[in-house]
Structures are given as structure tokens and as C-alpha cells.
Amino acid sequence: MTVQxxxxxxxxxxxxxxxxxxxxxxxxxxFQSRGYHASSIGDLMAAADVxxxxxxxxxxxxxxxxxxxxxxxxxxxxxxxWIAPVLAAASAREGVRAVFEAVAAELxxxxxxxxxxxxxxxxELSLADPDFRLALAGIFTGWRRAIADKVRADQQxxxxxxxxxERFAAxxxxxxxxxxxxxxxxxxxxxxxxxxxxxERSVPSPSPSQGGLAARRRNRILPRPRTP
Amino acid sequence: MTVQxxxxxxxxxxxxxxxxxxxxxxxxxxFQSRGYHASSIGDLMAAADVxxxxxxxxxxxxxxxxxxxxxxxxxxxxxxxWIAPVLAAASAREGVRAVFEAVAAELxxxxxxxxxxxxxxxxELSLADPDFRLALAGIFTGWRRAIADKVRADQQxxxxxxxxxERFAAxxxxxxxxxxxxxxxxxxxxxxxxxxxxxERSVPSPSPSQGGLAARRRNRILPRPRTP
DNA sequence: TTAAAAACAGACCGGTTGTCCTGTTTTGTC
DNA sequence: GACAAAACAGGACAACCGGTCTGTTTTTAA
Numbered sequence: 001m002t003v004q005x006x007x008x009x010x011x012x013x014x015x016x017x018x019x020x021x022x023x024x025x026x027x028x029x030x031f032q033s034r035g036y037h038a039s040s041i042g043d044l045m046a047a048a049d050v051x052x053x054x055x056x057x058x059x060x061x062x063x064x065x066x067x068x069x070x071x072x073x074x075x076x077x078x079x080x081x082w083i084a085p086v087l088a089a090a091s092a093r094e095g096v097r098a099v100f101e102a103v104a105a106e107l108x109x110x111x112x113x114x115x116x117x118x119x120x121x122x123x124e125l126s127l128a129d130p131d132f133r134l135a136l137a138g139i140f141t142g143w144r145r146a147i148a149d150k151v152r153a154d155q156q157x158x159x160x161x162x163x164x165x166e167r168f169a170a171x172x173x174x175x176x177x178x179x180x181x182x183x184x185x186x187x188x189x190x191x192x193x194x195x196x197x198x199x200e201r202s203v204p205s206p207s208p209s210q211g212g213l214a215a216r217r218r219n220r221i222l223p224r225p226r227t228p
Numbered sequence: 229m230t231v232q233x234x235x236x237x238x239x240x241x242x243x244x245x246x247x248x249x250x251x252x253x254x255x256x257x258x259f260q261s262r263g264y265h266a267s268s269i270g271d272l273m274a275a276a277d278v279x280x281x282x283x284x285x286x287x288x289x290x291x292x293x294x295x296x297x298x299x300x301x302x303x304x305x306x307x308x309x310w311i312a313p314v315l316a317a318a319s320a321r322e323g324v325r326a327v328f329e330a331v332a333a334e335l336x337x338x339x340x341x342x343x344x345x346x347x348x349x350x351x352e353l354s355l356a357d358p359d360f361r362l363a364l365a366g367i368f369t370g371w372r373r374a375i376a377d378k379v380r381a382d383q384q385x386x387x388x389x390x391x392x393x394e395r396f397a398a399x400x401x402x403x404x405x406x407x408x409x410x411x412x413x414x415x416x417x418x419x420x421x422x423x424x425x426x427x428e429r430s431v432p433s434p435s436p437s438q439g440g441l442a443a444r445r446r447n448r449i450l451p452r453p454r455t456p
Numbered sequence: 457t458t459a460a461a462a463a464c465a466g467a468c469c470g471g472t473t474g475t476c477c478t479g480t481t482t483t484g485t486c
Numbered sequence: 487g488a489c490a491a492a493a494c495a496g497g498a499c500a501a502c503c504g505g506t507c508t509g510t511t512t513t514t515a516a
Contacts, residue, residue: 460515462514465510476497479494480493483490483493
């Protein structure tokens with residue numbers, strides 16, 4: 001652990017954007033792994049090495065900080081890990097499959113499941129404050145709409161005619177959210193693969209590539225229980 | 229609001245079981261609607277009209293209280309609303325359908341979505357404490373096993389041969405959990421029906437009763453937003 | 457150069473939190 | 487009735503929470 005030896009009282013560099021980014025980084029991580037209420041602003045200040053005055057200058061209240069995390073970080077995470085890959089995929093179903101497997105592989109590699117950032121905050125904050133709830137609901141809506149739009153695009157190309165776009169999107173997002181919830185609680189990402197396998201039975205798969213060995217169950221990964 | 233005029237210093241009735249039940253009632257409701265960290269034991273004591281000494285006598289710490297809520301109330305809720313109805317149904321798929329629709333109807337009637345008790349606590353507490361995590365993981369496991377066992381029973385009766393019991397159970401629990409998460413965030417139970425509809429496409433329904441009009445979308449229920 | 461605004465530092469405060477502690481009353485047992 | 491244990495009452499307390507406040511330094515604008 002390398003800590004700057006001294007703040008050197010005569011030297012200071014104003015870097016509002018960098019400081020704001022650093023605070024959002026720390027808050028994003030803390031809110032996801034410990035939750036909103038369990039993360040005190042004192043903890044966040046210490047973790048980011050930011051003074052109370054600086055924090056208050058950029059985020060007047062803890063709620064404002066959380067709202068910024070939701071709008072800028074959680075929404076971006078959903079965009080990055082779900083919306084963009086699905087839109088870039090050959091089809092909606094193919095994109096969904098790829099994201100499920102990519103997330104499962106990543107979780108198994110890092111050996112620890114922190115859960116879905118959106119769902120973590122949604123459960124804790126949806127009923128606590130209308131502003132939180134609206135912000136989170138908007139992200140869910142955008143997520144589902146992106147998948148539904150992709151299904152519609154597939155259908156205009158003549159594929160996957162028998163699928164209801166809205167229902168498929170809702171089921172996909174729900175299955176992923178619920179699977180991540182179980183994976184977090186069990187600290188085992190295997191349930192993601194189970195859910196994906198169940199999801200793919202929704203239609204007689206028209207593509208020849210079946211991914212036979214990719215769907216096999218991998219069980220019991222939990223390298224470091226890390227009792228806190 | 230009717231408050232007993234005076235505790236009547238000479239009159240007291242020891243009722244340990246009743247007091248314990250009253251505390252669990254209040255804590256169960258508060259933990260679900262406000263969350264664990266947002267519910268102070270002072271609030272709980274006031275809501276249950278219980279003194280600090282009495283509370284500490286039955287539950288030495290807040291964690292012990294939450295653990296009791298999980299073991300006795302959350303597990304019972306899953307048993308009551310999911311396991312028992314599914315086991316009593318004509319088939320696993322029929323039971324799943326019935327529970328989805330019953331919950332959706334109940335939520336729409338009461339006009340407010342507090343979310344799934346198990347998932348609410350699982351998200352907030354799974355990473356906070358190993359004891360919490362294990363207790364919650366056990367409930368998830370029992371939930372999934374009950375559904376999988378029911379599928380296996382169906383298959384031994386010759387029905388639903390093409391379904392993988394574990395995968396179907398995982399997908400069902402995940403879809404319900406995720407749908408409740410979205411329903412809570414959007415304060416709209418309609419997504420439950422969307423997910424059920426998507427779920428039922430998983431297999432070419434062999435039974436003639438298709439429930440055509442039961443699956444239609446009902447949208448935008450939100451009678452009382454109730455800004456707190 | 458200078459004045460104003462922005463960026464930051466750090467102490468401070470009232471309120472709340474969870475828990476513990478001492479004491480009193482009820483209940484069960486002989 | 488005597489005694490011990492259980493059941494309950496209520497205050498005390500240290501730690502912590504989120505927010506505010508005053509003051510200093512850096513940057514920008516004129």
C-alpha cells in the first residue's frame with residue numbers, strides 16, 4: 001500500500017473533474033458491495049482520500065451522490081455490459097446468450113459475485129425515495145427496450161417470427177436479474193448457466209451451432225469466502 | 229390513534245411468546261418495506277410498543293432479530309406462497325402459472341409493490357454477513373428444489389418429459405425474482421404477466437386449456453404513489 | 457494586477473444508532 | 487410463603503451519522 005508521504009501544505013492542484021470521478025469510483029464500488037445505507041460518507045471520504053469540503057462541493061448530500069452514481073455509472077454499466085453487446089450481436093437471442101456466458105465466465109474467473117449494480121440499488125432504494133425509484137426504473141426500461149428493439153429488427157429481417165419482443169425482453173431481464181440475485185446469495189455463478197439453458201429452450205433453436213459443451217454446469221466455485 | 233392511557237404500574241402480564249411474535253411481525257414488515265439498515269431498533273420498539281429491555285431479552289442484537297425474521301418469517305412466506313401451491317397443483321407448470329397470476333392479481337389489487345421478501349433481504353444482507361447469506365441461500369435452495377421435485381414427479385407420471393427439472397426450477401425462480409424486482413421499481417405488476425407469458429412458451433403446451441384471456445397485459449396501476 | 461469565483465481543507469454540531477446496564481415485576485417450583 | 491429464574495422497564499452511553507460552517511488556496515475573468 002503506497003500512500004503519499006505528506007500532502008505538502010504549500011502544494012495543491014485543483015482537479016475538479018478528477019476528484020469528482022474519484023468520488024464516483026469509490027461510491028460506485030461501495031454502494032454495490034456494501035449498499036447505500038451501509039456506506040457512510042465518512043468511509044467514502046477516507047477511501048477516496050477526499051476532504052469533507054471537497055465532497056460537499058461536488059455532491060451537497062449523500063442522496064445527490066447516489067443519484068449521480070445511478071445516472072452516470074449504473075446506467076453506463078447496463079449500457080456497456082448489456083445494451084451494446086446485444087445490439088452488436090447477430091441476433092437478439094445470440095446477444096443474450098453471449099452476455100449471459102460472458103458474465104458467468106467473468107464471475108467464475110474472479111471467484112466472487114457482487115451482484116448486478118442496478119438490482120442491488122433498486123432493491124434498497126426504490127421504496128426509499130421517489131427520485132431514486134424513477135431513476136432506476138428508467139434504466140430498467142431502457143434495458144428492456146433495447147432488447148425488444150433488437151428482436152423487432154430480427155423479425156424485419158425475417159428471423160424469429162414467433163417471438164413477442166416485449167415478453168422476450170421482460171423475461172430476459174427478469175431471468176438475468178433473478179439469476180444474479182441467486183448467484184450473489186449462493187456465491188456461485190452456475191445458476192446463470194442454468195437459467196440461460198432454460199431460456200434457450202423458449203424456441204426450437206434454428207441455428208446449427210448449439211454450443212454443446214459451453215452449457216455444461218460448473219459448480220461450487222468459492223475460492224475465498226472472506227469472512228469480514 | 230388509540231394509546232393505552234397509562235401502563236398502570238401495578239398491572240403487567242408476562243407474555244413472552246406474544247411479545248416475540250409482535251416483534252417479529254413489526255420487524256418483518258419494516259425490513260421488507262424499508263430495509264434492514266433503514267429500520268432502526270428504536271423505530272421497531274416504538275412500532276411494536278415494546279421496551280428496550282424486553283426486546284433485548286428476546287433478541288440480544290439486531291442481527292439476531294433479523295436472523296429470526298429470515299428463518300421463521302421469510303422462509304414461511306416462500307413456503308406459503310410458492311412451495312405449497314406448486315406442490316398442490318396438478319403439475320409444476322400449472323402451479324407456477326397459478327402462483328404468478330395469484331401474486332400479480334394480489335399486487336394489482338392492493339396497488340402497491342413491496343417486492344419479494346426473500347430477494348429484498350438477500351440483496352441487502354448477502355454480502356454483509358456470512359450468517360445472513362447462508363440463511364438466505366438455504367431458502368433459495370429449498371424453493372428451487374421444491375419446483376424441481378415437482379417436475380420430476382410429473383415426469384414419473386409420464387408428463388413433461390422434455391423439461392430439465394433443475395433448469396426449469398432455476399429459470400422459474402429467477403424470472404419471478406427478477407420480475408418482482410422490476411415490478412417493485414416500476415410500481416407496476418404488469419411485468420409479472422409478461423414474464424409468465426414468456427415462460428410458458430418454453431414448451432409446446434400439451435394441455436388444451438391455454439388460459440388465453442388470462443395472459444393479457446394490464447398496465448399502469450399506481451393508485452397511490454405515496455411520496456414519503 | 458486585481459477582484460471574484462471556484463475548489464478545497466478541516467473542524468464542528470445536533471441528532472441518531474445499537475447496545476448495555478441496573479432495577480423491578482411476574483412466574484414457576486419446592 | 488420463599489426463592490430463583492424468567493420477563494420486562496427504562497435510562498445511560500459511546501460511537502457514529504450526515505450536514506454545515508468558516509477559512510484558505512487555486513483558478514478564472516476583467
